[in-house]
Amino acid sequence: MTLTDMTLTDTVLDHLSTHVPFAELQHLTVGLVAVPGDADYEALVSPWNLAVAVRPAAVLAAATAHDVVEAVRFAARHDLLVTPQATGHGAMAELVGELLVATSGLDECVVHPEGWARVGAGVKWARVVEAAAPYGLAPLSGSTTDVGVVGYTTGGGLGPMARTYGLAADRVRAFEVVTGDGVLRRATPTEHPDLFFGLRGGKGTLGIVTAVEFDLVHQPTFLGGSLWFDGADAAAVVERWRDWCTDLPELGTTSFALFRLPAMPGVPPQLAERLTLSVRYVWTGDAAEGERRFAPMRAAAPVLLDDVAVKPYAAIDSVHTDPLDPMPATEAAAVLTGFPAEAAAALLAVAGPASTSPQVLVEVRQMGGAVARGGEHPSAFCSRGAAYAVLLVGIPGVPGVAEHAEQVIRTMGPWVGGHRMPNFTFDPGRLVEAYDAPTLTRLRAAIGTYDPDGVMAIGHALDV
Incomplete structure (x- = not known):
C-alpha cells in the first residue's frame, strides 16, 4: 500500500460512510461515532493546522481505552485503516485512514x-x-x-x-x-x-x-523568555548568537527566530508589520549566573523588547511565543550538522532583511547537551547527533510561500545532515528519513508483530 492509496476521495468516502456499518461501532463503544453530514463530524475531525484536510469516513470520539480497542478491532474486521488524533497539531492528510479515533476525551x-x-x-x-x-x-x-x-x-x-x-x-x-x-x-x-x-x-x-x-x-522557576531586535540588526545578532551559544553550558537552551508578524491582538506594536529577530533563552540553574551568561546577547544590538526574567515554569510559553489558536500553516524543517558563519550568511540572504521572504517564522534551535547523550533506555529517536534544527512556518495562500521554504532548505543543504526529527517531518513520504537502518528494522519488526494486518495508517509510511 502506498500513501497515495490511503487518500480518500469524496466518492470513496461517501461509499464507505454508506456501506460500512459504523452504527455497529456506536453500539460497541461509549464515545460518539460521527460520519460526514453529522452535526459533530466537523468539530471532531478538524486539526489544529486548518490547512490540513482531515476527511475520514467516520470518527470515534473515544471515551475510554476500551473504545479504542473496539475501534481497532472494528477496523480490522472491515478492512479499514485507523489514525489517532488528539489536538491535531501534527496532522498529515495522507496518513488519515478511513476511521479516525479522536483521543481528546481521554483526559486523565x-x-x-x-x-x-x-x-x-x-x-x-x-x-x-x-x-x-x-x-x-x-x-x-x-x-x-x-x-x-x-x-x-x-x-x-x-x-x-x-x-x-x-x-x-x-x-x-x-x-x-x-x-x-x-x-x-x-x-x-x-x-x-x-x-x-x-x-x-x-x-x-x-x-x-x-x-x-x-x-x-x-524546576519551579527558570530564567528566560525572548529578547527582540530589529530585523535590520539580524546579521550582527545572529553572529553574536553563534559565538555565544558555542560555549553555553547545558543549563542553557536557546534558539533564534526571524519573525514577520501581522498587526493583530497579542502582537506588541513594536513587533508588528516588520522583520524582527527573537533570541529565546531558558536557563535552569542559578538566576544570577544565567543573567551573567546572557549579558552578551543583550549587548548585541539595540533591543526592542526584553522579556527575559525569572519566571515560574507556568510562564514557559513566553519563551517561544507560539500561537495558541488553530490556524492554517505551511511548514518545513531540517537538522544541521553545524551552523558556521557561512551558514548564517546563507540563511540571512534568503530570509533576512534584504530578502523578500514570505515566511512568518524562520527558526534555528541549538541542540546538543542532554539531547545528544540520550536517556537511560534507547529509543527510536535518531536525531541526537544534530547540532541545530531549522524550522520554517508560513501562511498558505501567500504567493510562493511553499517554494520559498524549499529554497531555504536547499540553501542550507551544505549543512543539512543526519536524520529528520519525527515531530518536524511534514511530508509522510519522508518519515523514513527520521530513522537509521537498524531503527527502521526494529520498527518494521514491531509492526509485523503487533499489527500484522497493517491496521495502523501511520505505520504504512515506513513501507517505502
Whole structure:
C-alpha cells in the first residue's frame, strides 16, 4: 500500500460512510461515532493546522481505552485503516485512514508529588504544568503547552529545556497502547520492550497510545523568555548568537527566530508589520549566573523588547511565543550538522532583511547537551547527533510561500545532515528519513508483530 492509496476521495468516502456499518461501532463503544453530514463530524475531525484536510469516513470520539480497542478491532474486521488524533497539531492528510479515533476525551491527569505523572492521550501540557506547579515540579513540555502530551512525546519531544534535561521521550516510564491487533498493552523497559523502544520516537506507527507515565523535573522557576531586535540588526545578532551559544553550558537552551508578524491582538506594536529577530533563552540553574551568561546577547544590538526574567515554569510559553489558536500553516524543517558563519550568511540572504521572504517564522534551535547523550533506555529517536534544527512556518495562500521554504532548505543543504526529527517531518513520504537502518528494522519488526494486518495508517509510511 502506498500513501497515495490511503487518500480518500469524496466518492470513496461517501461509499464507505454508506456501506460500512459504523452504527455497529456506536453500539460497541461509549464515545460518539460521527460520519460526514453529522452535526459533530466537523468539530471532531478538524486539526489544529486548518490547512490540513482531515476527511475520514467516520470518527470515534473515544471515551475510554476500551473504545479504542473496539475501534481497532472494528477496523480490522472491515478492512479499514485507523489514525489517532488528539489536538491535531501534527496532522498529515495522507496518513488519515478511513476511521479516525479522536483521543481528546481521554483526559486523565494525575501528578504524584514524588515526581512523576500519568496522563491520558487527550491531555495537553498546560494541564500537567498547572498540576505539577504546587510541588515545584515541571514536565518536559514543548515550545507551547497547548500541544498534546502523547503526540509530542512519541515524536521525541524537543522542548525549551532540552539541553539540560533531554527529550520528553527520555523521561517516559510506561505507555498504555492499543496495537493494530486490537490488544491494549502496557509497554515499559521490561514489558514489551520493543514497543517501549519504538513508541519513543516512532510516532503513531505502532499503535494508539491511550495513556503515558513519565518523570517530572524539579524546576519551579527558570530564567528566560525572548529578547527582540530589529530585523535590520539580524546579521550582527545572529553572529553574536553563534559565538555565544558555542560555549553555553547545558543549563542553557536557546534558539533564534526571524519573525514577520501581522498587526493583530497579542502582537506588541513594536513587533508588528516588520522583520524582527527573537533570541529565546531558558536557563535552569542559578538566576544570577544565567543573567551573567546572557549579558552578551543583550549587548548585541539595540533591543526592542526584553522579556527575559525569572519566571515560574507556568510562564514557559513566553519563551517561544507560539500561537495558541488553530490556524492554517505551511511548514518545513531540517537538522544541521553545524551552523558556521557561512551558514548564517546563507540563511540571512534568503530570509533576512534584504530578502523578500514570505515566511512568518524562520527558526534555528541549538541542540546538543542532554539531547545528544540520550536517556537511560534507547529509543527510536535518531536525531541526537544534530547540532541545530531549522524550522520554517508560513501562511498558505501567500504567493510562493511553499517554494520559498524549499529554497531555504536547499540553501542550507551544505549543512543539512543526519536524520529528520519525527515531530518536524511534514511530508509522510519522508518519515523514513527520521530513522537509521537498524531503527527502521526494529520498527518494521514491531509492526509485523503487533499489527500484522497493517491496521495502523501511520505505520504504512515506513513501507517505502
